[in-house]
Amino acid sequence: MPKIDVDVTRCKGCELCIPACPHDVIGLSKTFSANGYYPATMVKSEACTGCKLCAFVCPDVAITVYK
Amino acid sequence: MKIVFEQTKGLTDIPMRYCPGCGHGVVHRLVAECYEELGVQENTIGVAPVGCSVFADEYLNIDMIQGAHGRGPAIATGIKRNLPDKLAFSYQGDGDLASIGAAETLHAAARSENITIIFINNAIYGMTGGQMAPTTLLGMRSTTSPAGRTVAANGYPIRVCELLAALDGPVYLERTTVDKPAGVVKTRKAIKRAFQYQLEGRGFTLVEILSQCPTDWGMTPLQSLERVRNEMTPYFPLGIYKEPEDDKKARPKKDAVKKES
Amino acid sequence: MSERILMKGNEALAEGAVRAGCRFFAGYPITPQNEIPEYMSWRLPETGGTFLQAESEVSAINMLFGAAAVGRRVMTSSSSPGISLKQEGISYCASAELPIFYANIVRGGPGLGNIAPSQGDYFQSTRGGGHGDYRVFVMAPKSVDEMANFPRICYDIAFKYRIPAMVLADGILGQMMEPVTFDFDPVEADSLSIPDWALRGSKPEERRVVKSFDLRPGKMEEWNYRLEKKYDEIKAEEVRYEAINTDGADLILTGYGTSARICETAMAQGRKEGLKIGYIRPITLWPFPTRIFRDLAGKIGKFLVVEMSLGQYVEDVQLSINGRSEIYLHKRPAGGIPTGEEVLEVAKKVLSGDKSKFYV
Ligand SMILES: Cc1ncc(C[n+]2csc(CCOP(=O)(O)OP(=O)(O)O)c2C)c(N)n1
Ligand code: SF4
Ligand code: SF4
Ligand code: SF4
Numbered sequence: 001m002p003k004i005d006v007d008v009t010r011c012k013g014c015e016l017c018i019p020a021c022p023h024d025v026i027g028l029s030k031t032f033s034a035n036g037y038y039p040a041t042m043v044k045s046e047a048c049t050g051c052k053l054c055a056f057v058c059p060d061v062a063i064t065v066y067k
Numbered sequence: 068m069k070i071v072f073e074q075t076k077g078l079t080d081i082p083m084r085y086c087p088g089c090g091h092g093v094v095h096r097l098v099a100e101c102y103e104e105l106g107v108q109e110n111t112i113g114v115a116p117v118g119c120s121v122f123a124d125e126y127l128n129i130d131m132i133q134g135a136h137g138r139g140p141a142i143a144t145g146i147k148r149n150l151p152d153k154l155a156f157s158y159q160g161d162g163d164l165a166s167i168g169a170a171e172t173l174h175a176a177a178r179s180e181n182i183t184i185i186f187i188n189n190a191i192y193g194m195t196g197g198q199m200a201p202t203t204l205l206g207m208r209s210t211t212s213p214a215g216r217t218v219a220a221n222g223y224p225i226r227v228c229e230l231l232a233a234l235d236g237p238v239y240l241e242r243t244t245v246d247k248p249a250g251v252v253k254t255r256k257a258i259k260r261a262f263q264y265q266l267e268g269r270g271f272t273l274v275e276i277l278s279q280c281p282t283d284w285g286m287t288p289l290q291s292l293e294r295v296r297n298e299m300t301p302y303f304p305l306g307i308y309k310e311p312e313d314d315k316k317a318r319p320k321k322d323a324v325k326k327e328s
Numbered sequence: 329m330s331e332r333i334l335m336k337g338n339e340a341l342a343e344g345a346v347r348a349g350c351r352f353f354a355g356y357p358i359t360p361q362n363e364i365p366e367y368m369s370w371r372l373p374e375t376g377g378t379f380l381q382a383e384s385e386v387s388a389i390n391m392l393f394g395a396a397a398v399g400r401r402v403m404t405s406s407s408s409p410g411i412s413l414k415q416e417g418i419s420y421c422a423s424a425e426l427p428i429f430y431a432n433i434v435r436g437g438p439g440l441g442n443i444a445p446s447q448g449d450y451f452q453s454t455r456g457g458g459h460g461d462y463r464v465f466v467m468a469p470k471s472v473d474e475m476a477n478f479p480r481i482c483y484d485i486a487f488k489y490r491i492p493a494m495v496l497a498d499g500i501l502g503q504m505m506e507p508v509t510f511d512f513d514p515v516e517a518d519s520l521s522i523p524d525w526a527l528r529g530s531k532p533e534e535r536r537v538v539k540s541f542d543l544r545p546g547k548m549e550e551w552n553y554r555l556e557k558k559y560d561e562i563k564a565e566e567v568r569y570e571a572i573n574t575d576g577a578d579l580i581l582t583g584y585g586t587s588a589r590i591c592e593t594a595m596a597q598g599r600k601e602g603l604k605i606g607y608i609r610p611i612t613l614w615p616f617p618t619r620i621f622r623d624l625a626g627k628i629g630k631f632l633v634v635e636m637s638l639g640q641y642v643e644d645v646q647l648s649i650n651g652r653s654e655i656y657l658h659k660r661p662a663g664g665i666p667t668g669e670e671v672l673e674v675a676k677k678v679l680s681g682d683k684s685k686f687y688v
Contacts, residue, residue: 002068019289059083059089064070067069
C-alpha cells in the first residue's frame with residue numbers, strides 16, 4: 001500500500017500538503033511535536049496512491065513517499 | 068514498497084529555519100534537485116543573498132558564497148568569468164534583486180553573463196520584518212506602507228521578467244509559482260532548463276518564482292497561497308518571457324546537456 | 329628582469345599587478361586613474377586573464393569578491409569617490425578573508441571635489457574605510473618605480489594573511505613618467521597553487537563556504553578576535569619605512585607618497601645649506617611605522633609633517649611621538665601641492681623657533 005512518512009523533526013504544520021493531496025489523505029496531528037508544531041499525518045491512509053503531490057509542495061522536505 | 072520521493076542529496080540534512088509555509092524551502096529543494104539531477108552538484112557554486120535566504124549555504128550542499136545585499140549577479144560574474152566550466156547561480160529576493168541590486172541585475176542580463184538567477188518574488192522585505200519591496204502590489208500593506216502601497220506615494224511595482232525581456236542579453240526568462248503541485252513541477256522544469264542553458268554556454272538565464280511570505284503578510288500559509296493566486300499572478304503573469312528561438316518548439320532534450328566530469 | 333623602461337605611473341602599477349599574477353580586473357572609469365583600466369583592457373586578455381568594465385564601483389568590487397573567492401589574483405582601481413562606493417565590498421572581503429588588491433589614485437575631495445592630486449583619503453585608507461573592525465594593508469609609493477613593484481608585495485601580503493591590500497597614490501604619481509625596473513620575475517598565474525579555501529565546486533563532504541558573518545551567539549566576537557590576531561601579526565612583521573639622516577638631526581621632515589618626495593627635496597637642499605634635517609617616510613601606512621617615530625621621539629626636538637590634506641597623516645605621527653617632541657604641520661588640501669622650497673622655508677622657520685605651524 002502506498003504511503004507517506006512525515007519527518008516530525010522537520011514538519012512545521014504549515015498545512016500546505018493538505019489541499020495538495022487529491023485524496024484527502026493528510027490532516028494535522030492532534031499532538032504537537034518537539035518543535036512545537038502540530039505535524040502532518042495520514043488521516044485516511046488507505047486512500048494514498050503515492051502520487052507525491054504532497055511532497056512537491058512541502059517547503060520543509062518533511063515527506064517521504066513510498067509506493 | 069520502494070521510496071518514490073525522498074530528500075535530494077543536493078540538500079544537507081540541516082532542517083531549514085524558514086517560517087512555516089515559506090516559499091524559500093520549496094525553491095531551495097528544487098534548485099538542489101536540479102543540480103543533482105544534472106550531475107553537476109560537485110561543479111556548482113551558489114551565491115546566497117542578504118535576505119531570509121542568507122542561510123542558504125547551510126542547506127544547499129555545494130560550495131557557496133554569501134555576499135553583499137543585491138550584488139549576487141556581480142559576485143556570480145566574478146566566479147563564472149574565472150571558472151567558466153562551473154555552474155554558477157545567484158539566489159535572490161525581490162528587495163535584493165529589484166531594489167538595491169537592480170543595476171547589477173540589469174547589467175548582468177545585458178552582458179548576457181552566463182549565469183543563472185533564481186529570483187524569489189514575495190512582494191515584501193522578509194528578513195527585515197515586512198517593509199515595502201519594489202514588487203509590493205498596489206494597495207498591499209507593509210510596515211512602511213501601512214495604509215497600502217499607493218501610486219502617488221510609492222509608484223508602481225516592478226515586473227522584472229518583462230523589464231529584462233526588453234534587453235537583447237537574456238537567453239531565458241520565466242515566471243512561475245510554487246502554490247500548487249503543478250506550479251512546483253513547472254518551476255523545477257524552469258530551473259533545470261536555465262541550468263542546462265548555462266551549461267551549454269548560452270548566456271543569462273533567470274527564473275522568477277512568485278512566492279509566499281505568510282509571516283510578513285500576516286496570513287496563514289494557506290491564505291498566503293490564495294494571495295499568490297488571486298493577487299500576485301494577475302499583476303505578475305506567469306509564463307516564459309524569453310527563450311531561445313530554436314527551443315520554442317523543440318524543448319531541449321536531456322542528452323543535449325553537457326555533463327561535467 | 330633588470331631592464332629599465334620609461335613608464336607612466338598608472339601603467340606601471342597595472343603592469344606590476346599583471347607581472348605579479350593579476351588575472352582579473354573589474355573597474356569603472358574615473359579620473360585620474362583611467363590609464364589603469366585602459367591598460368588592463370588590452371593587457372589582461374594577452375595573458376588569458378579577464379578585464380571587465382563594471383556598471384559601477386559597487387559592482388566592480390563585488391565582481392572581485394566572487395573572483396577572489398575562487399582563488400584568483402584580482403585587482404580593481406578607482407579614485408576617491410569610487411573607493412567610497414567600494415567600501416562595503418572591501419569590508420566584506422576583510423571579514424570573509426578574501427585577498428584582493430586595489431589602488432586609490434586619490435583626487436581632491438570631499439564630494440566630487442576635483443581631479444587634482446590630494447592625500448585626503450588617508451583616514452579612509454588607514455582606518456579601514458568601511459564598516460566594522462578591520463584593517464587593510466596600505467602601501468604608499470613615492471615613485472613610478474615603486475608603483476611598478478608594490479603590487480607584488482601587496483599580493484604576497486594579501487595571500488599570506490588573506491586580507492585586502494592597497495596602493496594609495498595620487499594623480500602626480502599616476503600621471504608622471506619615470507624609468508622603472510621590475511625587481512621580480514613575472515609570476516606565472518597558472519602555476520600558482522589554488523588555495524584550499526578557494527571555491528571551485530566540491531564533494532558535499534568537502535564543500536567550502538565563503539561568508540562574512542556568523543549569527544550564533546558569541547561567534548562574531550570570536551570571528552573578530554581571529555581577524556585581530558592576523559592584524560597583530562602584520563603589525564609585528566610587515567612594517568616598512570625609510571629613514572634618512574635621522575642621527576643627530578635637529579628636525580625630522582616626514583610625509584608619505586608625493587609629500588615624501590617633496591620632503592626629500594627640501595631635506596637635500598637644507599643639508600646643502602648646512603641644516604641638520606632628517607627624513608622619515610612610511611612605506612606602509614598600515615601597519616604604521618610607529619616604532620621609528622617612538623625611538624626618535626624625545627631625542628629629536630622637532631618633527632615637521634607635510635601632507636596634502638588637512639591634518640590626517642599627522643595624527644599617526646602624533647600618536648607615535650606621544651608628546652615627547654614638538655610636531656609642526658604644513659598642510660595643503662585638494663590640489664595644493666607644496667614645493668621643496670616652500671617646505672624648506674617652513675623648516676627654517678620651525679628651526680628658528682617660529683611657532684606658526686605648531687601642531688602639538
Ligand atoms: C546595504 C544593506 N542595506 C540594507 C540591509 C538590510 N536588509 C537585510 S535583508 C533586506 C531585505 C531583504 O528582502 P528581500 O530581498 O525581498 O528578501 P526576503 O528576505 O524577502 O527573502 C534588507 C533591506 C543590508 N543587510 N545591507
Ligand atoms: S502521495 Fe499523493 S495521495 Fe498520498 S498523501 Fe501524498 S498527495 Fe496524497
Ligand atoms: S507541507 Fe510539509 S511542513 Fe507543511 S504540514 Fe505538510 S509535511 Fe508538514
Ligand atoms: S519572513 Fe517571510 S520570506 Fe522570510 S522566512 Fe519567514 S515567511 Fe519566509
